[in-house]
Amino acid sequence: MKNSASRKHGLSIGDISARTGLAPSAIRFYEEQGLVHPFRADSGQRRFDRADIRRLSFVMISQNLGFSIAEIRAALETLPQNRTPTKRDWERISARFRHHLDARIAQMTALRDKLxxxxxxxxxxxxxxxxxxxxxxxxxxxxxxxxxxxxxxxxxxx
Known part of the structure; x- marks a missing residue:
């Protein structure tokens, strides 16, 4: 479990924006979609865990590969909320997406060859x-x- 000191400070939306390249409005949209779950600092400011950088990077990559917000949300919901995801957690999600990517690659190859x-x-x-x-x-x-x-x-x- 995260200690209260690290949760208390977290990263600002500006920090997350600078690290991911996403506009703050996009980060807020992803929050509304349930893809990240910031917390409020004592000052009331929205703060993010460092793990949210990786979550948002995953969202960006997944969208570029054609996955819907609903598919991405379903995958991210399998990650633990009470700790930073481990390499094994990400490998589990990758294996799940690999099947879909292989099917899309086959479909795109057929399209290229038969168009x-x-x-x-x-x-x-x-x-x-x-x-x-x-x-x-x-x-x-x-x-x-x-x-x-x-x-x-x-x-x-x-």
Whole structure:
């Protein structure tokens, strides 16, 4: 448990802003979203634990990778509130996110490799659609870009 002296002093929002590069308004937004939990000093000023620098850095990286605030909040809620997270705590979160990142990498690779061909969207506006998706056969598999979503186009007939 943190001693009262370290909690009493903490870091100001300006300190956190300088260390993370986030604007104070962004830090307050993340506070409202439950991603950081500052405390009030005796003077009433909002103060942050040093561990909040890492939490906010994690938030920034996660958002850049496409994770939603809700997904980030769920991950951060698994961290202990009564102590600074350890390396093992962060490894646990990383393992959880790794699965999602691997799936996104596979999806982005498929998009990169197939974007210039038929994506099975049913548009029938390209010359290739007559070859890859005759009579909009992809629509029988559901809505959206079926082939980019993992469906395989039927073999082409000469």
């Amino acid at each position: 210039d061909g038929c994506i099975g969207c049913g548009c029938l506006s390209l010359q290739n659609c007559k070859l890859y998706n005759p009579d909009d056969r992809a629509r029988t598999r559901g809505t959206g870009p079926r082939y980019l979503m993992g469906d395989t186009p039927p073999p082409q007939t000469p």
